[in-house]
Amino acid sequence: MEYITLNTGAKMPLEGFGVFQIPDAAQCEQVVYNAIKTGYRLLDTAAAYMNEEALGKGVARAIADGLTTREELFITTKVWVQDQKNEETAYEAVRTSLAKLNMEYVDLVLLHQPMGDYFAAYRGITRAYKEGLTKAIGVANFYPAILTNLCENVEVIPAVNQVEMHPFFVQAAAIDNMKSYGIAPQAWGPLAEGKHGIFTDPVLVEIGKKYGKSAAQVVLKWNAQRGVSIIPKSVHEERMKQNIDIWDFELTEDEMAAVAAKDLGHSEIVNHDDPMFVKALHGMNIH
Numbered sequence: 534m535e536y537i538t539l540n541t542g543a544k545m546p547l548e549g550f551g552v553f554q555i556p557d558a559a560q561c562e563q564v565v566y567n568a569i570k571t572g573y574r575l576l577d578t579a580a581a582y583m584n585e586e587a588l589g590k591g592v593a594r595a596i597a598d599g600l601t602t603r604e605e606l607f608i609t610t611k612v613w614v615q616d617q618k619n620e621e622t623a624y625e626a627v628r629t630s631l632a633k634l635n636m637e638y639v640d641l642v643l644l645h646q647p648m649g650d651y652f653a654a655y656r657g658i659t660r661a662y663k664e665g666l667t668k669a670i671g672v673a674n675f676y677p678a679i680l681t682n683l684c685e686n687v688e689v690i691p692a693v694n695q696v697e698m699h700p701f702f703v704q705a706a707a708i709d710n711m712k713s714y715g716i717a718p719q720a721w722g723p724l725a726e727g728k729h730g731i732f733t734d735p736v737l738v739e740i741g742k743k744y745g746k747s748a749a750q751v752v753l754k755w756n757a758q759r760g761v762s763i764i765p766k767s768v769h770e771e772r773m774k775q776n777i778d779i780w781d782f783e784l785t786e787d788e789m790a791a792v793a794a795k796d797l798g799h800s801e802i803v804n805h806d807d808p809m810f811v812k813a814l815h816g817m818n819i820h
């Protein structure tokens with residue numbers, strides 16, 4: 534495993550494990566336990582995933598069984614749009630997440646979307662950071678202009694910006710912008726959520742053959758190799774193992790370029806410029 538040093542000085546594993554769309558509590562707890570057993574040390578959840586409690590239980594069980602320690606783990610959660618109303622609601626959302634996770638602190642709190650009064654919400658998570666409730670703060674889905682505006686106006690620069698990044702949505706300019714502020718880019722949907730025939734794509738499969746790796750392993754390595762943190766999700770142990778087994782090969786420059794050539798220049802999962810999408814997220818209440 535490789536690590537990125539965040540602008541806080543803390544080290545974050547370059548690869549982690551995401552738990553989006555694992556709503557069943559018993560399954561999520563077991564999946565988290567299995568992920569830790571497999572070797573993942575970064576776990577990514579969110580208030581909106583409705584599984585913080587289950588993740589906390591999986592972590593507690595893994596620690597009790599001696600698989601890891603709290604210090605070795607990097608836990609991320611996110612404040613949902615509904616709680617991005619003002620400083621207080623965002624601050625309280627962090628406390629609520631900690632209670633659900635049954636943890637004294639998390640390693641990273643992100644604003645989940647650039648929506649609501651996100652400046653006030655950012656002040657709320659900044660307060661949580663200063664009080665030690667979280668070791669770092671950051672944002673998600675902050676596209677370049679919005680991220681730049683935030684960075685030009687806040688006291689604490691985000692440590693991480695988590696956005697959709699995979700071969701079909703490369704986001705090279707967005708990464709350069711993040712890096713210019715010392716922000717670590719983190720890819721959600723690093724496997725494009727299975728879209729675009731990513732697992733059987735002939736170019737990706739062919740590159741993988743050379744190293745005895747799958748298309749999934751090639752795309753994960755491609756992001757990691759360009760310094761982008763990845764947090765793939767799988768409920769299957771075999772795939773969990775496969776997705777973390779990417780540290781024994783290097784893609785050539787030509788292979789890196791061939792993967793990036795898949796870029797469509799836009800997302801086909803979500804559209805942050807669509808007013809209906811923004812409205813829909815405002816209507817999604819989690820409490």
Ligand SMILES: NC(=O)c1ccc[n+]([C@@H]2O[C@H](COP(=O)([O-])OP(=O)(O)OC[C@H]3O[C@@H](n4cnc5c(N)ncnc54)[C@H](OP(=O)(O)O)[C@@H]3O)[C@@H](O)[C@H]2O)c1
Nearest residue numbers: 551552553577673721722723724725726749765766767768
């Ligand atoms: N900040 C945000 O707005 C945001 C948005 C989306 C996601 N995220 C975070 O990013 C994480 C990852 O993104 P994601 O879950 O949306 O998508 P993803 O990791 O790109 O893809 C997950 C999908 O790929 C399948 N899969 C995983 N490994 C595979 C393999 N080796 N071979 C074949 N299929 C495989 C999984 O199926 P199985 O589970 O059935 O194996 C699942 O359907 C999330 O879990 C979440 O933590 C954040």
